[in-house]
Amino acid sequence: MPAIHKILIANRGEIACRIQRTAQALGYRTVAVFSDADDDALHVKMADQAVHIGPPPVQQSYLNIPAILDAARRSGADAIHPGYGFLSENSEFARACELAGLTFIGPSADAIELMGSKRLSKIAMLDAGVPCVAGYQGAVQDDATLLREAERIGYPLMIKASAGGGGRGMRLVHNAEELPAQLRTARSEALNGFGSDELILEQALIDPRHVEVQVFGDQHGNLIYLGERDCSIQRRHQKVIEEAPCPVMTAELRQAMGEAALKAGRAVNYVGAGTVEFLLDNSGRFYFLEMNTRLQVEHPVTELITGLDLVAWQLQVAEGQPLPLTQEQVRLDGHAMEVRLYAEDPAQDFLPQTGRIEGWEPAQTSDTRIDHGLCEGQSISPFYDPMLGKLIAHGATREEARRKLLRAVQDSVLLGVQSNQRLLAELLQHPQFISGEFGTGFIPRHFSDHPCLHAYVPTAEELAIAAVLFYQAAASKHRAPLKGWRNNASVPLHYRLGLDEQDWTVQLLAETEGTFKVQTLDRSLDLKLIDHDERSVTLEIDGLRQRHACRLGSDQLWLFTHPGSLLLEDRTHEVIGSQTSVSTGTLKAPMDGAIIDVLVSEGSPVTKGQLLMVLEAMKMEHPLKAGIDGVLQRVQVKVGDQVKNRQVLLQIE
Known part of the structure; x- marks a missing residue:
C-alpha cells in the first residue's frame, strides 16, 4: 500500500474540520471541497487547498462523484476521507476511488455494500449467529406483502429504509390502519434521501x-x-x-x-x-x-x-x-x-x-x-x-x-x-x-x-437589558455620552419589545452614571450599566453583576441568555396589530427549502389541519397544513421550486 501524502475530505462542516485537524497534525496536506453554499465555511478556510464542486443541492455537489474525483485529480490528492454521511457508505464511490488510483480511507466496497443494506446485512448477521430482532427482510416489496408480513410480526412495528439512517425513512406503526400511509411516507423519504425505496419491517422493542x-x-x-x-x-x-x-x-x-x-x-x-x-x-x-x-x-x-x-x-x-x-x-x-x-x-x-x-x-x-x-x-x-x-x-x-x-x-x-x-x-x-x-x-x-x-417567554431582566441596549443605541446616534443620556430625567421612556407574535411593554427611566430604573412584567428593577461593546454587555441588576454576549442591529437584538439565544425586536414605533395570525389564510414557508409535493389545486375546498404541501429542507420532509377552513384561491409555487423562509406559498379564503 503506497504512503499517503495529500488527503481530500469529501465532506463539509464539523467532521471535515475534525479530520483536517488530525491529518494536518500528522503532517498530511489536506484538500477541502465546497458548494456555492459553503464558500465561507470554516472547513474551506482550514484546508491547504479547496476545490469548488458545484451548486448547493447535494446531488450536484457533495454527492457528485465525478466532481469529487476531478477535485482529487486537480489538487493532486492521493487519498479520500469520506467522513460520515454523504458518500461515506456509498460502495460505488469506494470502487470509483479505487479505479482512480486513490486510497479510500474506509472499508472495502463489498463490506459497505452489504452493511449499507439493512435487509441484506440482517440476513448476513443471522447467518453469522448475531442475535437479531424478528421482522421481514425479504426482497418482495409490494404493499400486499408488507401488509401481510406486518400481521405476522405484530404491532407495534418499525418501518425502516433499507439504505437509510439518521431517522429518515423510519416510522413507528401502532396498528394496521396506519401502515399504508406510513409505508408511502417512508418510501418517499428513503428514495429522496438514499436513492432506494427498499424497506424492512421489524418488531418494535418498547423503550430499549x-x-x-x-x-x-x-x-x-x-x-x-x-x-x-x-x-x-x-x-x-x-x-x-x-x-x-x-x-x-x-x-x-x-x-x-x-x-x-x-x-x-x-x-x-x-x-x-x-x-x-x-x-x-x-x-x-x-x-x-x-x-x-x-x-x-x-x-x-x-x-x-x-x-x-x-x-x-x-x-x-x-x-x-x-x-x-x-x-x-x-x-x-x-x-x-x-x-x-x-x-x-x-x-x-x-x-x-x-x-x-x-x-x-x-x-x-x-x-x-x-x-x-x-x-x-x-x-x-x-x-x-x-x-x-x-x-x-x-x-x-x-x-x-x-x-x-x-x-x-x-x-x-x-x-x-x-x-x-x-x-x-x-x-x-x-x-x-x-x-x-x-x-x-x-x-x-x-x-x-x-x-x-414551548415558545420562550423572556424574563423581566432580559427585557430590561434589551430596553437599555436599544436606549444606548439611540443615545449614540444622537452623539450624546453613552451613560446617562436622556431627553428628560423625570420622564420615563416606553418601549414595546417583541418576540415572534408576542409583545411586552417596558418603562425605562435613565438616571446618572449609567443607572436605570426599569418596570416590566409587574416588576421594578434597578439596573447599572458597567461595560458595553459591540459583542457583550456587563450589567448589575438589583446588585447582581453578569456579562451577556449580544449583537445589536437597528431594531433587533440577539441576546445570549445562559443557555440559548433570544431575538428581541424594538417594535416601539410599529403599528400595533400588524403581526400575522397563526390561523391565517396565507400559508408561508416556515424555512428555506424545496417544494416536493403539492396536494391541492386552486378552487378546491380545504379544512383546517389538511395537508396542503410538503417542503423538503435539511434532509427531512416537513408537512404544511391549512390553518383555517376555506377555499383555495391561489397557489404560488409548484413542485421543484426552491422557496425562501416566509415566502407566500398559497392563499385560502
Missing part, C-alpha cells in the same frame, strides 16, 4: 437502550472492539446525547456484545473504523440493529475514554499499518458524554433553522472538547443537515462528565439562529437522566410537553 460497539480492523486480519457507547437519548430516532461507557454495562455484557460485534465485522472481513449497533432490553438481551461502515458522529466519547485518536488510526490502517493495540491492551478511563447542537427550534416542532451566525463563542476547558465547523458571519443554509457541532466532556465519573458538559452547554454562545441549546441543558439536568436509568423512550416520555419545547 441503544448501545453500539466501536470496532476497528486492519489489513492484516486484526479486529478489535474499543468499548461501547450508549446512544439512547434520541428524538425521532436521531441521537441527541451519547456517552461512554453505557451506564448499565457490566464486564460480562460488554464482552458478549463486543464478541457479537466482532462476529459481525468478521462476516465481511472488516477493515477500518466501524460501529455495530444493538438494542438492549431490560433483561440484558441484545439484538443487532445495523452496522455503520464509517466513523460515527459520536466517536469523540470513545476517544476520550480510551485516549486514542480514531482518525489517526484510520489513516494508519489505510496506509497498510497494523492496529496500534491488541484487544488486551485496550483500556477505558473515566466517563465521556456528548451532545449534538442543532440549528432547530424545539418550540416549532424542531423545525430546522437557517440564518447567519452572528456570534459563536464556544466554551472550552481542559476537560471539554467542542467539534464544530462554525465561524462568525457564516450562513446556515437549508441544503444540509442542521447539526452545527458537538460538545463533549470527560470526567473521572459519569456525574463529573455530566456536570462539566452542562456548564459547556450553558456557556457556549451561539447567536443568529435558534438552536436546541435550552433542550440540551434541560435533558442533562433531568433527574431520570442523572440516574442513568432510561431508554430510547426518554424524550417522548419526559419531554413531550416540557416548557423548553
Whole structure:
C-alpha cells in the first residue's frame, strides 16, 4: 500500500474540520471541497487547498462523484476521507476511488455494500449467529406483502429504509390502519434521501437502550472492539446525547456484545473504523440493529475514554499499518458524554433553522472538547443537515462528565439562529437522566410537553437589558455620552419589545452614571450599566453583576441568555396589530427549502389541519397544513421550486 501524502475530505462542516485537524497534525496536506453554499465555511478556510464542486443541492455537489474525483485529480490528492454521511457508505464511490488510483480511507466496497443494506446485512448477521430482532427482510416489496408480513410480526412495528439512517425513512406503526400511509411516507423519504425505496419491517422493542460497539480492523486480519457507547437519548430516532461507557454495562455484557460485534465485522472481513449497533432490553438481551461502515458522529466519547485518536488510526490502517493495540491492551478511563447542537427550534416542532451566525463563542476547558465547523458571519443554509457541532466532556465519573458538559452547554454562545441549546441543558439536568436509568423512550416520555419545547417567554431582566441596549443605541446616534443620556430625567421612556407574535411593554427611566430604573412584567428593577461593546454587555441588576454576549442591529437584538439565544425586536414605533395570525389564510414557508409535493389545486375546498404541501429542507420532509377552513384561491409555487423562509406559498379564503 503506497504512503499517503495529500488527503481530500469529501465532506463539509464539523467532521471535515475534525479530520483536517488530525491529518494536518500528522503532517498530511489536506484538500477541502465546497458548494456555492459553503464558500465561507470554516472547513474551506482550514484546508491547504479547496476545490469548488458545484451548486448547493447535494446531488450536484457533495454527492457528485465525478466532481469529487476531478477535485482529487486537480489538487493532486492521493487519498479520500469520506467522513460520515454523504458518500461515506456509498460502495460505488469506494470502487470509483479505487479505479482512480486513490486510497479510500474506509472499508472495502463489498463490506459497505452489504452493511449499507439493512435487509441484506440482517440476513448476513443471522447467518453469522448475531442475535437479531424478528421482522421481514425479504426482497418482495409490494404493499400486499408488507401488509401481510406486518400481521405476522405484530404491532407495534418499525418501518425502516433499507439504505437509510439518521431517522429518515423510519416510522413507528401502532396498528394496521396506519401502515399504508406510513409505508408511502417512508418510501418517499428513503428514495429522496438514499436513492432506494427498499424497506424492512421489524418488531418494535418498547423503550430499549441503544448501545453500539466501536470496532476497528486492519489489513492484516486484526479486529478489535474499543468499548461501547450508549446512544439512547434520541428524538425521532436521531441521537441527541451519547456517552461512554453505557451506564448499565457490566464486564460480562460488554464482552458478549463486543464478541457479537466482532462476529459481525468478521462476516465481511472488516477493515477500518466501524460501529455495530444493538438494542438492549431490560433483561440484558441484545439484538443487532445495523452496522455503520464509517466513523460515527459520536466517536469523540470513545476517544476520550480510551485516549486514542480514531482518525489517526484510520489513516494508519489505510496506509497498510497494523492496529496500534491488541484487544488486551485496550483500556477505558473515566466517563465521556456528548451532545449534538442543532440549528432547530424545539418550540416549532424542531423545525430546522437557517440564518447567519452572528456570534459563536464556544466554551472550552481542559476537560471539554467542542467539534464544530462554525465561524462568525457564516450562513446556515437549508441544503444540509442542521447539526452545527458537538460538545463533549470527560470526567473521572459519569456525574463529573455530566456536570462539566452542562456548564459547556450553558456557556457556549451561539447567536443568529435558534438552536436546541435550552433542550440540551434541560435533558442533562433531568433527574431520570442523572440516574442513568432510561431508554430510547426518554424524550417522548419526559419531554413531550416540557416548557423548553414551548415558545420562550423572556424574563423581566432580559427585557430590561434589551430596553437599555436599544436606549444606548439611540443615545449614540444622537452623539450624546453613552451613560446617562436622556431627553428628560423625570420622564420615563416606553418601549414595546417583541418576540415572534408576542409583545411586552417596558418603562425605562435613565438616571446618572449609567443607572436605570426599569418596570416590566409587574416588576421594578434597578439596573447599572458597567461595560458595553459591540459583542457583550456587563450589567448589575438589583446588585447582581453578569456579562451577556449580544449583537445589536437597528431594531433587533440577539441576546445570549445562559443557555440559548433570544431575538428581541424594538417594535416601539410599529403599528400595533400588524403581526400575522397563526390561523391565517396565507400559508408561508416556515424555512428555506424545496417544494416536493403539492396536494391541492386552486378552487378546491380545504379544512383546517389538511395537508396542503410538503417542503423538503435539511434532509427531512416537513408537512404544511391549512390553518383555517376555506377555499383555495391561489397557489404560488409548484413542485421543484426552491422557496425562501416566509415566502407566500398559497392563499385560502
